[in-house]
Amino acid sequence: MRPLVGRRLDGATLALVDELGGVGTPCWGPTGLLRDLSLRLGLPIKSAPSSAQDAARVAAFARRMARLVAREAFYAKSFEMDPIGTAEMVLSWRDTLVEAGWDGERVAGGGPRLDALAELEEHDDPLPSGAADHLAAAEVALLMLHQQHRPPYESIEITDDIDAWPGRWRRVFSLLQQAGTQILRPSEPSGGAEPGSDLDHLHRVLLDGRGATPSSEVRGDGSLVFLEAPTTQQAADTVAALVNEWGSPAPVFIRGGERSALDHALRAHGIATLGDARPSRDRAAIQLVTALVDLAFAPLDPHRVLELFDLTFSPFVAPVRRSMARALADAPGIGDVRWQSAKRRLVEAGHSIAPIEAWIERARWDGDHGAPTADLLELVERIGLWLQSHIAPTRSEVVVATLERCAQLADLLRREERPTLPRIAMRRLVDLVFSEGISASVSTEQCGRPHHVDHPGAVVLPCSNLVWWHFVAASTRLPHRARFRHNELTALAAAGVRLVAPETLLAEEAWQWRAAALRARQRLVMVVPAWNRGERMAPHPFHDEIVARLMLDERALGRITVSGADVLARRHWHVDVEHMAPLPLPAARPAWHVSPGITIGDGSFTPRSLQTLVECPLRWALEHRPGQRARRVPAIPHGAQVNGLLAHRLVQYLAQAGSLNADPATIRAAIDRLVPGIAAQLLLPGMSFELHQLRHQLTVAVMALARLLEANAMTIEAVEEDLAAAWMGVNLVGRLDLRLRRADGRDAVLDLKWGRGKHRKDLETGRALQLAVYALALHLRAPAGPAPSTAYFAMAQGTLLTTEPGAFGLRESVNGPPVGEAIERLARTVPAVRTTLAAGTIPVTGLRTSLPLLEAIGIPRAEREQHLELEPGDGCAHCSLGAVCGRDWEELA
Ligand code: SF4
Incomplete structure (x- = not known):
């Protein structure tokens, strides 16, 4: 087997689809290669990491840290404030080091932070394996394989610079080579556009990299185009119209961002859609779980309760949701007169209010002091049972995935060693499990669709037309700044642990942009919407490089910049345009x-x-x-509205009790008694000043009213x-x-x-x-x-x-x-x-x-x-x- 391997090749690639061949060549990124290598070496297979697996690792690492934190490690203070968040960060450092070749030993001269990491590594608390651990296991297996001289692959072609791979990967490649696998670099892209075309000029300056072509050579022949449009939607419509106009072969898309807008436009123009699945935290099932868990704690947030009643997927039937939502909007709290009368009306209408009592009116734990972990576990299991009972009616993949995450959350709680969890700690656990959201299909990948990739680095073969969709700065994935200090990096390098320098990654990333442009033969169209979802878009950094290398002045840039309006006016391509008058607004x-x-x-x-x-x-x-x-x-009402509600209720309450002329302490006590039922948001963190002031204002007002009546x-x-x-x-x-x-x-x-x-x-x-x-x-x-x-x-x-x-x-x-x-x-x-x-x-x-x-x-x-x-x-x-x-x-x- 002769796989093609690249850091950006996990996911869709162009390698298998070009007219120049490549059919049958596996095309893998690090995840794909590690999975196949593990299979060949007889190791457990590392599936794609899920947030649930990651959550279990982070929780296990947090337990490990909890045992050592008393020793005043560098993370001690952060860990005290936020154990899960700190564990997440330190674990990612540890994984980076393992992937770079670290075996968990102390690094001579590495300093206290690396010593603390080594100390954590020595601990014998079990830690589920991550991708870096699987890679380390593959390296060990390869060492043994080397002695037996059985190469897993005939050759591996690596698309990017070997220095852009972390140290352990480099060692793995080296061991494969020693075992007899040829390590090759694919041929560099060499251009191939029609001589003299604008695209050819770009290819030449990208390839020689030294000088620039005078801008006067750029003619605006349509082979190199910046396609601009005011919005993403307008850009998508223009692109879809162009795809129809160009005919066969369909262009290859690099999808930088906003995939659903592109798919909508393709569908509207009768072109097969590329397909999109998007992770989101705003799935009803996730919102249901997070809201129910949050409502286990006091103070209660009425917005959360209203969110529950807004969800179409919840334990409450529609009439209950509507009625209770209205009651909450009339008096934002639980248990006061309007809440009770709404429940009474529901009972009279024959609806069950048991779900309200079971899920919302149950006893709450103080958010600061925390809830017993066992009780939280019981709550999460109960939510899981409810989800389980509703999978069949909904047949929703999101509900199934939410149930799995719920089980994961329950598992974390079972392993949790803290007897009680404050609200914030519980929120962190919930976040850990649900933060990445759940992916659901937004549009379907249709048969006969144009080819597409997610990153320019995945365009590894030539293509006729290349459309770089959403060619904007927001779609770039630039490397992070190094997490380790200079002295730590020096000590790590001396110990054979080789992290990838950010400048190497940046250079490699920039080369992949150029390589994609060099693989376009007939046409390269870079689509730049000015606005997306209300945000101003800046062009992709490669835009500046093209302008600089071609020495484009404004006139030359104008020749290769096409607006959506130009396309509709047929100034550049003869697209079919049907002009439709906009629907009139209501007069x-x-x-x-x-x-x-x-x-x-x-x-x-x-x-x-x-x-x-x-x-x-x-x-x-x-x-x-x-x-x-x-x-x-x-x-939920706020500001003066909620003040007025509370004021009315207070006077009513005191008047009915015959204590309108009560002393200030009694009035304040009455206010505190009423607030949870009618103005619960005033009890939330950050509202104490407002509540204090309102208490004073209302007390003075009630006393003034009482004086007036008495006088x-x-x-x-x-x-x-x-x-x-x-x-x-x-x-x-x-x-x-x-x-x-x-x-x-x-x-x-x-x-x-x-x-x-x-x-x-x-x-x-x-x-x-x-x-x-x-x-x-x-x-x-x-x-x-x-x-x-x-x-x-x-x-x-x-x-x-x-x-x-x-x-x-x-x-x-x-x-x-x-x-x-x-x-x-x-x-x-x-x-x-x-x-x-x-x-x-x-x-x-x-x-x-x-x-x-x-x-x-x-x-x-x-x-x-x-x-x-x-x-x-x-x-x-x-x-x-x-x-x-x-x-x-x-x-x-
Ligand atoms: S004119 Fe009448 S209907 Fe229109 S906004 Fe004013 S009050 Fe409302």
Whole structure:
């Protein structure tokens, strides 16, 4: 056998497919060669390393380090902070040394770090073999083979410089040679492009390497092209069109990056796809495992819980997921009123809530103190059992792979010697097993596809057309800086341990770029998208070398640079182009015209939906119209939203307990009791300052509220009171935060808000609709008496906002009309809106071309003072329908 061997030849190569032959020649990288060599030498075969195997090695090495760490080795401090991460790093050093020829002995003059590595190596704790250990075993076997003179191969052709291989590999090649295997270098690429073509000029300067060709010789004949496009997708479409135009033979692709975009374009142009499988951590099954493990620890992160309910692959059925996600978005925590009532509704609807109790509501361990390792093992095994029971229904390779990783995680926990694991340590173990993600097929490799390789070094035979896809800097794999110090490298070299110098690797890498270019005979096209996934792309470093060697000035560079637009305009190649007009964006229409008959009286109106009706009837029609439901993706509230939620719940809780006038310590205790159920994110690491400040702010606000009530002899009559009243043919419904009883026996409405800016403005302009609706609903309940007084209480500032200062014992007030006036004006406005909608016209109020609502619904100018009109576009700030009504596109029109 005469294999071709190269460092970049693990994976797809061009060696077997070129018209010049090579069929039947094995083509191996280090992994392939070691596997075959082991087979021939009767050694255990090293399969491709999986992250699960690596995880087991790292964990075993960490145990070994734990035994020696007391001796103050160089890694001691890091190991104390992060045992797994440190073990991962030190093990990679150890493997590098073994691959370079180290046998685990002390290196004379190597210094304390190499001594510590030798000490670790002497330890007799078992360490699963890695690729470097398999290579060492092959070397030993070859030594014995040498005595018997049986060469495993007739010859080996090595594509790259022998110095670019680590020391032990060099020794293995040498032993093979001694055993009778010929070690050969394949012939160097020699060009072969059409004489006088641009590609030929490039070949000549790459081959002689001394001088440069004047740029005037470069004509732009299409044999050497930098193909530019604004985005990866546009570049892919252009390339696919060109492949069709060129016909046979199809080009060979070097796939630098973004394979799926290329495959999509090939498929769209009727060309067989190259196939792609991509590892990702964002697989639902992986997210499920990591989230469930993380939720074993306190504090609980509500984002993690929402993530669980967002997953389509989880122990929760769809109605449970939807309902609990909404509850979580309303009150981000577990166990409070909304959580419990969501569960109750699910039970009433006949759904099982056992999975919620089993997976989410179970007791949690403190993240800092840690969980018993045995309990974590039990949890991981339970997750594994659940996955096992769901493999058959899904038939998913990802679920199978996740189950294997889960078993690996369980195995690590079984071997774990720490009795408890803090959250961070458990996360490291989970990371170790899942960090590389799980590969799943993104597109299929189809029969008759063009040939492709992953690295220019794998183009080992000539080809007619070579397309270097994603010829960008981001696709280069440059060598790492040496991990060892100068004195260590000197001592290692003296001991026969030969690491590969980074400059050697760099030189070899650069040579492989040139060699690939030299193997193109007819056409070399290097594809450079300007942007990929929102990131600016810089051209590949080889671009600069080509420009420099050919001495390209701007004009010459322009001759060989082709844009996607040039191709579409057929300035360079005659590709088939069908021009299609882009689909128009939704038009921004100031009114929608639909079938007549939209009614507004069949459902219930909350203050919010009533406000939306007069703010923007289109938004009302899409979000609140009876029978219409806008589904939002639930999201965890944050900032002022979550502060307001907690403030409401706190006042409700204290008022119901009759302890609104409690001392500060009791109020703070109540806050701490409520936070896990309604604002759990405030307990996460990094949030202690926010929580501390909020605790103080809320305590001061509650005390101010209690003082206000006491000073005016007001009592709390109802908390979170449901109100309902029939008004103008519609049902008004709402939930009033606090209904107060004044000293004179009259009711007062108090609505809690977090901030005060917007609500002060609403009072000043007579648009405090929410207060007005509550007051109306209360008044309709007892129409004989006077209308209740109304006020907002801003919790952030602990201040009352009202236009009726006397009713609340204040000297200062907000300067605005009586709140009840809003209802009178609303009562005149709603019938006109109703008539307009019934006629099939839905006004849109927030567009540049919108008419003011009162004009749009036909209210004569002289009567507008008597109606309610909100500021145009007022509701747009919190409306998510801008893309539907066209407001989002107005800038582009
Ligand atoms: S974005 Fe403004 S104009 Fe458009 S639907 Fe929403 S509220 Fe109406």
